Amino acid sequence: MTAFELIQALAQDAAIGIVVTDATIEPPGPTIVYANAAFGLLVGRGLDDIVGRSPRFMQGKETRRTGLDAFRRALTSGERFHGFLTNYRTDGTKYRAEIDCRPLHAAEGRIENFVAFQREVIRRIGRPATSAAGRYEPTSVSNDSLTEALRALAVFGHA
Numbered sequence: 001m002t003a004f005e006l007i008q009a010l011a012q013d014a015a016i017g018i019v020v021t022d023a024t025i026e027p028p029g030p031t032i033v034y035a036n037a038a039f040g041l042l043v044g045r046g047l048d049d050i051v052g053r054s055p056r057f058m059q060g061k062e063t064r065r066t067g068l069d070a071f072r073r074a075l076t077s078g079e080r081f082h083g084f085l086t087n088y089r090t091d092g093t094k095y096r097a098e099i100d101c102r103p104l105h106a107a108e109g110r111i112e113n114f115v116a117f118q119r120e121v122i123r124r125i126g127r128p129a130t131s132a133a134g135r136y137e138p139t140s141v142s143n144d145s146l147t148e149a150l151r152a153l154a155v156f157g158h159a
């Protein structure tokens with residue numbers, strides 16, 4: 001069993017959006033090889049209309065280049081990307097996505113895939129926070145066992 005197969009099995013019924021790509025950073029890559037049902041709901045698209053595309057399909061007018069540059073730098077250096085991007089659904093509506101993306105390594109160390117955990121967030125009402133993470137809160141909170149397990153891996157948490 002590969003790490004990717006394990007993720008697929010666990011991600012199936014997860015409440016958090018989970019998307020896995022190959023390790024190609026240059027366009028037309030990265031190519032999505034797996035997305036769970038929650039990811040399909042988040043982006044408003046059927047899973048067979050997601051697999052095979054680049055995650056860039058979620059970008060639009062207000063997706064900021066600075067965020068994408070930081071994303072690309074993290075992918076290139078094999079580091080985690082934890083950030084907030086403006087994504088677009090298929091019907092054109094935009095939403096703020098919290099994205100925690102990590103490289104998956106093959107046994108010999110090479111990066112084989114990237115996995116991203118994604119959820120919709122909204123701006124927190126009240127005092128402006130100093131960090132991006134403090135400015136947003138998730139639109140729904142899930143308490144399934146995978147969400148608990150992901151907490152142990154600090155997914156959506158501080159590095």
Ligand SMILES: Cc1cc2nc3c(=O)[nH]c(=O)nc-3n(C[C@H](O)[C@H](O)[C@H](O)COP(=O)(O)O)c2cc1C
Binds near residue numbers: 072
């Ligand atoms: C697993 C994974 C998930 C991604 N999810 C998104 C996303 O939801 N929205 C987005 O704009 N870019 C996302 N990206 C980033 C883009 O695919 C791309 O890497 C980014 O636009 C930077 O590359 P570029 O400089 O060629 O545009 C994701 C990348 C990976 C590997």
